[in-house]
Structure formats: C-alpha cells, structure tokens
Amino acid sequence: MTKPLVAIRSVSKSFGEFQALKNVSLDIRPGEVMCLIGASGSGKTTLLRCINQLAAIDSGGIWLDGELLGVREQGGRLHRLSEREIGRQRLKTGMVFQRFNLFPHKTALENITEGPLQVQSRKSDEVRAEAIELLRRVGLSAKADSYPAQLSGGQQQRVAIARALAMKPMLMLFDEPTSALDPELVGEVLAVMKELARSGMTMMVVTHELGFAREVADRVVYMDQGAIIEQGRASDVLGAPREERTRAFLSAVI
Amino acid sequence: MMPAPALAEGFPDLSGMRIARKPHWFRWLSAALIVAVLALIVRAFAGGQIEWSYVSRFLTVKVILEGIVNTMVMAVLAMALGIFLGVVVAIMRLSPNPVLKTVAAGYTWLFRGTPLILQLLLWFNLALVFPTIGIPGLWSARAVDVMTPFLAALLGLGINQGAYTSEVMRAGMLSVDIGQYEAAQAIGMGRLRALRRIVLPQAMRVVIPPLGNEFIGMVKATSLASVIQYPELLHNAENIYYANSRVIELLIVAGLWYLLVVSVLTPLQMLLERRFARGTLRLAR
Numbered sequence: 001m002t003k004p005l006v007a008i009r010s011v012s013k014s015f016g017e018f019q020a021l022k023n024v025s026l027d028i029r030p031g032e033v034m035c036l037i038g039a040s041g042s043g044k045t046t047l048l049r050c051i052n053q054l055a056a057i058d059s060g061g062i063w064l065d066g067e068l069l070g071v072r073e074q075g076g077r078l079h080r081l082s083e084r085e086i087g088r089q090r091l092k093t094g095m096v097f098q099r100f101n102l103f104p105h106k107t108a109l110e111n112i113t114e115g116p117l118q119v120q121s122r123k124s125d126e127v128r129a130e131a132i133e134l135l136r137r138v139g140l141s142a143k144a145d146s147y148p149a150q151l152s153g154g155q156q157q158r159v160a161i162a163r164a165l166a167m168k169p170m171l172m173l174f175d176e177p178t179s180a181l182d183p184e185l186v187g188e189v190l191a192v193m194k195e196l197a198r199s200g201m202t203m204m205v206v207t208h209e210l211g212f213a214r215e216v217a218d219r220v221v222y223m224d225q226g227a228i229i230e231q232g233r234a235s236d237v238l239g240a241p242r243e244e245r246t247r248a249f250l251s252a253v254i
Numbered sequence: 255m256m257p258a259p260a261l262a263e264g265f266p267d268l269s270g271m272r273i274a275r276k277p278h279w280f281r282w283l284s285a286a287l288i289v290a291v292l293a294l295i296v297r298a299f300a301g302g303q304i305e306w307s308y309v310s311r312f313l314t315v316k317v318i319l320e321g322i323v324n325t326m327v328m329a330v331l332a333m334a335l336g337i338f339l340g341v342v343v344a345i346m347r348l349s350p351n352p353v354l355k356t357v358a359a360g361y362t363w364l365f366r367g368t369p370l371i372l373q374l375l376l377w378f379n380l381a382l383v384f385p386t387i388g389i390p391g392l393w394s395a396r397a398v399d400v401m402t403p404f405l406a407a408l409l410g411l412g413i414n415q416g417a418y419t420s421e422v423m424r425a426g427m428l429s430v431d432i433g434q435y436e437a438a439q440a441i442g443m444g445r446l447r448a449l450r451r452i453v454l455p456q457a458m459r460v461v462i463p464p465l466g467n468e469f470i471g472m473v474k475a476t477s478l479a480s481v482i483q484y485p486e487l488l489h490n491a492e493n494i495y496y497a498n499s500r501v502i503e504l505l506i507v508a509g510l511w512y513l514l515v516v517s518v519l520t521p522l523q524m525l526l527e528r529r530f531a532r533g534t535l536r537l538a539r
Contacts, residue, residue, distance in 0.1 A: 052440060054436055054439060054440070083444050083445060084444060087439075087442045087443065087444050088442070090439065090440065090441075090442050091441075091442045093440075094440070095436075095437075095440035097433060097436065097437065097440075099433055101431070101433035101434060101436060101437035102437070103434065103437070103438075103452055103456075104456065105455050105456055105459075105530075105532050114441065114451065115441030115442060115443075118443070118447065118451055119441060119442040119443055119447070120442075147532070160437075163441065164440070164441075167441055167442065
C-alpha cells in the first residue's frame, strides 16, 4: 500500500465547550480526491483548518508528507513549533476559502505573485510568467490587471485557486469553495477544480455539491458531530449509504 | 407562448412632463439672516479698536514667516514620530504576547491621561531630574544642552500623538476582515509580514480621515510649544506684541496663517485617500 500524503491520527479539537473533532483518524493517498460532506458544525471545515494549521489541534497528530505538523517530539514530550516553522509547513498545502479572501488592494496578478515573491523570495520575471500561465489555466488571462472588486464571485474564486497553486503545494484544501457563489457561477469554479483533479493534484474538498463529489471524488467521507460516520467510493456512500445518519443527511440535501 | 395581457385604462401618459422645483422659502430666509448677522459682526470689528494696517504689515514679516516654517517642521516631524509610535504600539496591543500588550496599554494610559502642556513642560525641565544624561562609560552630556526647546517639543508632541494614533491604527487594523489574516497565513506569511503587506495597506484607507484630523490638530497643538520657548508661529507673534503692544493684530496674523495652512492640508488629504482607495469600487467604476 502506498504511503499516505496526509495521515490523521486520533485528532480532537474543541472550541470551549464545543467539541468540533472527536478522535478522528484518516489517510489521504497521493493523487486522491476526497470530498468531505456533512451538515454545518459536523467538523469537516475544522478538519481542513487543522491540516493547514489555521486551527491548532488539542490532541492526536497530523503528518503531512511524513512530517509531524505543528509540534516536535523531543524527550518524550511535544513542543510547539515556532511561527516560522509552521509557516514553512503551510507552504505544502494550498487553501481555498469559502469567501475567497483575495487581497482587495492587489490586482489578480499581484494576488497570485504575492506569496512566491514575498514568502518564497523567488525571481520576479519567473514568478510573473508562472502567474500568467496560472491565470490562463483558470481561464482569466484577460483579468490579470483587474482588482477583486471588479471580478464576479466565480472569477474571484478562480483567482484564489490560482493564488494557492502558485505556491506549488502538494495538497489543495477547498473549504466550501462554491457556497458563497450565485448558482450560475458555481459551474465555472467546479470546472477548474475538475481540471485540477484530472492533473493528479491531491485534493480535500469540503462541499455540498454532491454532483461534483459523485463525478470527481475518489472517496467521499461523511462526517457528523465531529466524527467520521461513513466513507467509501462516491457511488457507495452517495448511492447506497450503510449508515442511518448518512441516509438522513442525503435525503435532507437532495 | 401566451400574448402579454392588455394594459388597464385610466393611467395617463406622463412621459415628457418635467418635475417642478420646490421653492425652498425657508432656505432663502435663513441664508439672508445669516448674511445679516455676519455683516454686523464684520462692521463691529471694522469699527473696533483694531489697526488693520498692522495686520497686513505683520502678515509677511520675516519673524512670522520663520514661525510658520518652524510650526510646519515641528508638526510634520512630531506627526511622523506619532505615526511610527502609533503603528508599533497598535501592533503590540494586538499581539498575543501579554507583556507587549500591557506595555502598550500602559503607554496609552499614561500619555493620554495627562495634559499635553504638562508633558511639554516635563520634557523641557528634564534637566532638573537628570542633570547629566548619557550611556555610562561611553558618552554623557549636560541635560540642559541636549534638551533644547526643539527636542523637548518633538518628544512631547510626538510621544503624546503616538498614544492617540495607536488607537486610530488599532481601529483600522481591526476593521480588516479576519479572512485576510488567514489568507496571508495560508500562503506562508508570518504575523508581521501579513500585517505589513496585507493588513496595514487596507487599514490605511480607513485611518486616513481620522489621521488627517489628528494632523490638523497637531498643527495647532504646536502652539503649546510656545511655553517652552520653541520659536513657532504663536511664540514669535507673542514676541512681537510684547514689544509693540499690538496684541489683537498679531493674534489675528497668527490665526490667519493657521487657517491658511489647514485649508491647504484638506485637499492634500483627499489626494492621499484616493491613493489608498486602490481596488475599491469607488475608484474602479
């Protein structure tokens, strides 16, 4: 069996009284496209944010590409990594947010080049060429000099995907990437994600788009109340769910 | 396809008719009243014991012009110091480190809690506390020589301004969406780089109107430095009227200069605002 790109072991996370993740364990293999589904508050977004270390886990461990995230084991105890080291680990993942979070004072092109230039200190002309290629890939060559406020929601989200890809991540995390979009703009973003999936990118997608999950996902994971309830091939989980809770969720969504 | 249903009768065609202007009688009446009151005030001053020839004569004398230059130099330098301190203190205040947070809150408490004129007098009279200052073994000097009126005014005005500006900057940074911090972190930025590259440029748009306000306040606050012998506009005007007793005339001269400076600053602020409005809809459309 191939070594997993992400190994999640017994991860728990609470926000005050609320337990967002309860003892979650999961593997994501290289090149796999995984869709996380479930009601809001089920922990799927929190799981994504823990992998990107926007939220720190309370217990358990997450390994990305064989490297333990956020902490270092030393003398039988765990020590939290410095902000700089966490920043370096984050570069292996790209994050796409529900609300895009593009930098409004920078053009589409500048949004994409910001990370490679400022964080990775790469050469300007090389970064620029790559950014232009990324814009072409998401179908926005003509919008390089537009500010986010001049773009539609779908266009903004496509720029956000290009911005994440510019850091050359091994893993792309999508947090409900189409939930904030008008219905007619959902398709263009999903099309970009499908193309990305076909290119072999490892992806974890929190989504309510079951059609996308059915078509693209190698595996669908259903979560409820901070725990993984059921997982398997999309056709199995979505078509013939074994668990009662999964069936209840699916019949409420469709 | 179904044909559109026929429109109901009884609604006349209004196209081509213009909307008449309202007369606004009360506006005309109140404006006339205000003009009349102003005319009375002007007449009173014209007939009062003011030698207007002195006003025009002293408006452009060398000492007054030097005073306005010193006022502007001090206002710009003290404001620069205030903004620098304000940004640093605001970042400290929003840091997760409790030591930095407490130091920042203490600074704001101390310098916002005491009168500016008192702070100026304290800085100027620092020699009474520390006759000599310096780094032991390396360098030392008599405090009276170091703490000139210029330095005392700069420190007093700048450090006091920093306490106020830090709150303006903090408000600006808090106005930036939390998602912007997260997006910056997600592309590997640390806290300080995210602040410098992503958060502060967006906060600038919010803080420029209050900062413009603060700068206009600073131009006038420099007049307080007259009490510690800094040769700014009011101090120089006072020196002239100590000699020639034309008190009101020279105060009017100083007042006219302050008004002129503030009038020039307002359009400059608008230019700055436009610069930092990059990417917002107002400019884009």
